[in-house]
Structures are given as structure tokens and as C-alpha cells.
Amino acid sequence: MEPRSTTVLISGAGIAGPLLAYWLHRYGFTPVVVEHAPALRAGGHPVDLFEPAMDIADQMGIAPWIREADTTTRTLRLERTGRRPIELDLDRLSTGATERHVEVMRGDLSALLHERTRHDVEYVFGDSVRSLREDPGGVDVEFDHGPSRRFDLVVGADGTRSVVRRLAFGPDDRFHHYVGGHVAVFAPPGLRVPAGRMTVHLGVGRLAAVYGTPDDGEGRAVLLFRRAEEIPAEERRDRDRSRALLRAAFAGEGGRVPELLAGLDAAEDLYFDAIGQVRSDPWHRGRIVLAGDAGYAPGAAVGGGTTVAFVGAHSLARWLARTGGDHAAAFAGHREELRDYIGRAHGIAPTAMRTLLPTSAARVALSAAVLRAVPLLPARLWRALLSTERRATGVLSKAPWQNRVLVVVAAPHVKGWDGRLRGPGSPGAPRPEEAGPRAGGILAPPGPGSLLRRGVPHRRHHHLDRQAVAQRPQRLGPGLVRTPPKRSPDPAGGEHRRFRGRGPGDARPRGPAPSRRR
Incomplete structure (x- = not known):
């Protein structure tokens, strides 16, 4: 077909x-x-x-x-009932996490x-x-x-x-596998929050957050809470029942929580579901x-x-x-x-649940202490x-196809740059260096640190770490850069070349180190 x-x-x-x-x-x-x-x-x-x-x-x-x-949220304000709030610049937290x-x-x-x-x-x-x-x-x-x-x-x-x-x-x-919590998202009428700012109220097993949209500063609310058993779907779909469940889950919390709960009745876009x-x-x-x-x-x-x-x-x-x-x-x-x-x-979800929804007052205090200490460390x-x-x-951030350099172009009848369908080898068909979604090749677009994007031909690297290549011939570590070859004797015969990695965690294939004995 x-x-x-x-x-x-x-x-x-x-x-x-x-x-x-x-x-x-x-x-x-x-x-x-x-x-x-x-x-x-x-x-x-x-x-x-x-x-x-x-x-x-x-x-x-x-x-x-x-x-x-x-x-993206730039400023985070953490509130707890009966405690002083904490404000944090999130731009600093994102530094180094990912460039994209x-x-x-x-x-x-x-x-x-x-x-x-x-x-x-x-x-x-x-x-x-x-x-x-x-x-x-x-x-x-x-x-x-x-x-x-x-x-x-x-x-x-x-x-x-x-x-x-x-x-x-x-x-x-x-x-569907329940992971121990529920989430509600809605826009309380009249709630205004500056864009880029989020206020979070953290309690034992529950979290309420408000943030603003970038265009008009309309405020939106997110309610997360733990629950041992999943609320049945028919109760979540019932608007009156879902509002009652949310009020019961957040009863007694301070900060902006009472304001958010009061806006539930007038919210027409309430989304309420189990986290699963x-x-x-x-x-x-x-x-x-x-x-x-x-x-x-x-x-x-x-x-x-x-x-x-x-x-x-x-x-x-x-x-x-x-x-x-x-x-x-x-x-x-x-x-x-x-x-x-x-x-x-x-x-990710089980770990995130433990972090976002602490199970005890001590863990809530620990989360606050960590955020308070961040700017000082x-x-x-x-x-x-x-x-x-x-x-x-x-x-x-690591897609399953990233850092592969073995390219097989030419899925039958892929689209060329002018939108016309072409088979492998026909005029205007994608070239190997164009492989990726735009060209219709097998592999995804090379990642920012891949050899193809840096223009390093695959043929120069066929001899890398022979054992690793034999086991996984389509993979290379991220960010490899070939230096001018420095050849040294290989006790097993032949020669090996040294490579320099770029960035933490880079693979560094190398042959046996030359003997230093005199």
C-alpha cells in the first residue's frame, strides 16, 4: 500500500x-x-x-x-497557612535545565x-x-x-x-492506572493575576495555584489533592457533586483558597479528573x-x-x-x-506527586525550607x-531517536521540497544529509548536539569504540566532536583515535591507552 x-x-x-x-x-x-x-x-x-x-x-x-x-512562570510565591510567604525567581531555576x-x-x-x-x-x-x-x-x-x-x-x-x-x-x-490524586482547573470570574506570576498555597496532601494568562492577565486556578481511592467518573462529571468534593478537600486552608472555592459556582469551564x-x-x-x-x-x-x-x-x-x-x-x-x-x-508522575503534594506537615515545611534556601546556595x-x-x-528532553546517525532516506513516495511526491532516487528526492521529518527520512531531525547538524560525516566515525559500535551501531553519545587524529599504538593491532566530548555526560570512546612504561 x-x-x-x-x-x-x-x-x-x-x-x-x-x-x-x-x-x-x-x-x-x-x-x-x-x-x-x-x-x-x-x-x-x-x-x-x-x-x-x-x-x-x-x-x-x-x-x-x-x-x-x-x-513560562517567572516568579513563584509560596504560601502556607499561618506562615510567611516565600518568593522565588524561577528564571534562575530553569538555567541549565534545557535550552529548549x-x-x-x-x-x-x-x-x-x-x-x-x-x-x-x-x-x-x-x-x-x-x-x-x-x-x-x-x-x-x-x-x-x-x-x-x-x-x-x-x-x-x-x-x-x-x-x-x-x-x-x-x-x-x-x-487507566490511578496514581493517587485528582486535579481541577478553572477560571474564577474576576480573578486577575499578572502574567508570569504564580501563587501556590501548599498544605498536607493538597495544593492550590493561581496564575495569569499572557494576553489579558485573566486568572486561572489549579487544585491538586491526594486521595487514597479514585473518585468515580459519574461523580466527577456531576458539576454539583464535583464542587462539593473540591470544597471538602480544601476545607480549612487559608491564603487565596477560600476565594477560589467561592468562584467554583460561577466557573463555567471547570475541568475535574483523576490523575492517572x-x-x-x-x-x-x-x-x-x-x-x-x-x-x-x-x-x-x-x-x-x-x-x-x-x-x-x-x-x-x-x-x-x-x-x-x-x-x-x-x-x-x-x-x-x-x-x-x-x-x-x-x-515521572509518582515522583512528582510526592514532591507536589507532601504527605505530612514536616514535608511541607521541608519543601518551604528548600525553596527559601535556593537563592542562597x-x-x-x-x-x-x-x-x-x-x-x-x-x-x-531525550527523544528515542536523538543521537542516531545511521540515515536511511527514501520512504516510498515522500514529499520533496516543492510538495510533489517522489520515490527514492528520483530527481529532487531528499539527500542523506536532509534526512528527518522535513525530508521524509527514517530518523527524526538531528538534535542540537548531533553530528549531522554539525556537518560531521558519518563515514569518519565508523571505527569508534569497536565493541560499542558492534552492540549498538546506530548510536553515538551526544556532542561528540572529532579532533585532529592523534594515533598511537594499539596492543590489539591497528590504531585508535582519541575524541573529545562536549558537555556533561558525553560519551568518550577511546582505544586502549598507550603504555607509559619506559
């Missing part, structure tokens, strides 16, 4: 759906996006885009707009992705998948309102409560595959799900292009590439104190 003839239904127009549609269209597929909401959802909460997501955004040409919409980390409102990002794709991709709003019937040649899809249609592939990118997953894989409780992970490995079955939160959500508000959605959607499209639309091979390769990355991302020490955040950043 060739990409040009492959139709793909994508359920969900949030983040993963439009992103996947963009890359599928670029690779020559025909995506259709269906969304049960009547229009795009505005507002929402801030989401983090780490380095892999920003690399993909660069390739899509939307990174400048994302940076312009940056809502942007925070934007989810609604703004969703609107940007839709705008980037709406002229090339068919969108159907106000409808949803009702049933799926798969046979060897495709999938027949029935919708709640529109006529039935047939597609070659179906992708569920419709969130943690995915309709596609429920129809094709089974009920939600098989895949989706573990559906394998996340494909036949011609149906899951993407983003529907397949592997790392945890709402605590797990970096937006970056994971970027990485997953891009990987899926690239593998489908690489295999020429062979869904079985593409899904298997996609799963193998992402499995370790998603496993590491799933490890050398950078090396305060980064160690904030090791939880650094670990999360490290996991999300």
Missing part, C-alpha cells in the same frame, strides 16, 4: 491528532480528523514543550509562534496546530466514532451523526478516556493504533504528556512513511522505538536539591 492511497481516520483534534495529521499529509497520506466537540477548546492549562517537541515544532515552522505564546523548554496554554497550542493543518486536512467537528468493524482490507467506521465511511487505518488520539480505545481494545479500567496513567502496551491492534494520551498518558498535570504526544505522533507518522503504509511493520517499529521512552516518562547545590525536576526534564 502506498502512502498516496492510504486514508487515515484520526479521532481527536487536541494535540496529538492535528500533529499526526500534519505529518501524515506531508508524507503523502490522506488524514481525516473527527472531534466530538463542536469547536476547538479554548483556554485550558499551561503545558510544557521540551526539546524533542520544540525540534518537531521547528520542522513544522511553528516554533516562533510557540515561543511568542510562552507563558517552552510553556504555553494548551488551548493556544491546539489552535496553532489546527491553523497549521486546516487547509490540507479534513476536519469534522461535532461528531464521534460509534463503531469500528475491521476486515483484512480496511476499517468500516460508523459515526454518531455523519454517514459511515471506510478507512485504511484508524488512530485514537482522543485522550485518556478514548472512545476508539474502548471500542477496539476494551473498557477504560483495563488501561494510560498503559496500553501494545497500543496497536490490526489496523487500529493509539496516539498521545489515548495510548500512553504519563499523568495529567504531572507527567509531561504534551511532549510525549509530540514524540509519539511524529514517530508514528515517520514509521508509516518509512514502511510505505505497511501498518503492521510500521506499528511494530513505532512501538519498539517508543517503548523505553514512554516507560521512563511513566516514572551555589547553582550546583540548588540543582541537586531540585533533582526531581531535573530528572523529569532529562527524561522528556
